[in-house]
Amino acid sequence: MKKVYIEKNNISSKILSPLKKETIDEIEDCCSYLQEVYDPASFSKKEKYITIFNKYDKTFPTGLIDRVITRLFNLGYKAIVKSDNTDKKINIDSMMKRFKDFKLPVRDYQIEGIMAGIENDRGLFNWATGGGKTVLFTSILLLYDEVSLILVNRKELMIQIASEISKITGRRVGMIGDGVWEPNKWTVAIVNSLSKGINSEEEGINYRTKNFLSKIKLFIGDEIHHLGSNTWVQIASSLTNASKRFGFSGTCFHPDSEDVLLTAHTGEIISEISANWLVKNGWLAEPNIYMPVIKPPKGLSIVSGWHDTRKKLMFGNKNIDESGIKFVLSMYNKGISCIYFSGNDIPYGKRIQNALIDSGVSPRDVSFM
Numbered sequence: 001m002k003k004v005y006i007e008k009n010n011i012s013s014k015i016l017s018p019l020k021k022e023t024i025d026e027i028e029d030c031c032s033y034l035q036e037v038y039d040p041a042s043f044s045k046k047e048k049y050i051t052i053f054n055k056y057d058k059t060f061p062t063g064l065i066d067r068v069i070t071r072l073f074n075l076g077y078k079a080i081v082k083s084d085n086t087d088k089k090i091n092i093d094s095m096m097k098r099f100k101d102f103k104l105p106v107r108d109y110q111i112e113g114i115m116a117g118i119e120n121d122r123g124l125f126n127w128a129t130g131g132g133k134t135v136l137f138t139s140i141l142l143l144y145d146e147v148s149l150i151l152v153n154r155k156e157l158m159i160q161i162a163s164e165i166s167k168i169t170g171r172r173v174g175m176i177g178d179g180v181w182e183p184n185k186w187t188v189a190i191v192n193s194l195s196k197g198i199n200s201e202e203e204g205i206n207y208r209t210k211n212f213l214s215k216i217k218l219f220i221g222d223e224i225h226h227l228g229s230n231t232w233v234q235i236a237s238s239l240t241n242a243s244k245r246f247g248f249s250g251t252c253f254h255p256d257s258e259d260v261l262l263t264a265h266t267g268e269i270i271s272e273i274s275a276n277w278l279v280k281n282g283w284l285a286e287p288n289i290y291m292p293v294i295k296p297p298k299g300l301s302i303v304s305g306w307h308d309t310r311k312k313l314m315f316g317n318k319n320i321d322e323s324g325i326k327f328v329l330s331m332y333n334k335g336i337s338c339i340y341f342s343g344n345d346i347p348y349g350k351r352i353q354n355a356l357i358d359s360g361v362s363p364r365d366v367s368f369m
Contacts, residue, residue: 002076002077002078003079004072005017005080006069006079008062009083010062013064014057014058019058023075023077026075028051029071030067031052031068032049033050033261034049036048052261052264060264061264061265063264063267064263065081066267067268105135106139109281113125113127113136114136121244122244122266123245123266123267123270124246124249124262124267124269124270125271125272126269127271128278129275130275131278134165138168140246141169144218147186147215148185149189150165150189150222151219151235152188152189152223153222155178158189158190159175162174165188171186174187175189177194187212191232195235198210198235198238214238216239216242217242217243218245219236219242219266220247221236224248224266225249225251232265233261236266237265247266290324292323296313300312321351321355325355328340329356340352
């Protein structure tokens with residue numbers, strides 16, 4: 001087989017060997033995806049071909065290196081990868097000692113996930129909600145014990161995750177977001193807060209943010225399916241010294257093929273736990289889900305923005321509220337517990353809580369969290 005030399009760093013990789021145009025086209029294909037975009041000319045959505053492979057200098061995000069190597073192999077090439085990573089070799093014995101000292105309540109399948117985090121320097125954990133992702137990435141933090149960033153998409157998650165990690169490990173966990181700048185060796189940060197810092201015109205804030213990101217050695221992205229957005233990509237691309245990268249989500253991949261953006265910055269899936277598997281093996285209760293069918297209100301269409309749709313169809317729709325409350329009351333009268341999902345809208349959740357009490361549910365039987 002012909003040899004192809006690839007130079008790799010934490011952000012991007014470059015094919016050094018000359019290749020035929022047909023081979024370059026094949027590499028571009030495995031680094032591309034179809035995206036739905038709105039076409040104003042036809043008032044409809046159309047698919048557009050998006051590539052994150054630069055065919056002129058033959059560079060691509062390092063998270064896609066396994067895909068590129070596999071495609072080259074199928075074309076008759078053997079890839080030789082040279083890395084500029086100067087991190088010290090992992091000492092497994094030292095890692096396991098740190099881990100055992102904390103005596104985490106780890107489930108058997110979580111041990112397999114932990115091993116995947118040791119055996120790979122990057123990858124996606126496609127774990128369903130309830131699988132214990134927080135315990136898993138706390139274990140990874142303990143094992144590597146590096147300067148780490150845990151990236152989340154909202155304030156509630158930042159506070160919750162920082163509190164849970166601190167409770168498990170006894171260590172103070174830093175937080176960045178919602179007006180707070182208190183980084184530590186392990187820091188939970190809100191994506192929008194870091195993005196504002198990177199793009200700030202105030203030199204002090206800009207330098208502070210970029211300096212913080214440059215020191216990160218281990219990156220963990222919670223709810224990593226959001227990585228398709230420009231803000232997440234910008235932060236992931238700024239972590240030049242983060243040789244360890246892991247993403248956690250219960251919904252990693254979508255039918256629109258934008259999974260390429262996820263793997264580009266965190267690598268391929270290295271561990272999967274489905275909700276069905278958790279239910280079957282007794283780790284989760286089997287849920288019964290009720291979703292009322294509601295006609296879309298006037299003023300909404302396929303081109304309506306997210307915020308307008310959210311307000312009119314989800315959290316500002318009286319028909320949905322009445323239908324949901326009626327269903328919960330029927331279950332309550334039968335002695336069946338319910339969870340009323342209100343998204344991340346706290347005022348809406350409080351309103352539903354009060355409406356249930358007004359409808360006859362005892363205040364001691366309804367709580368908001």
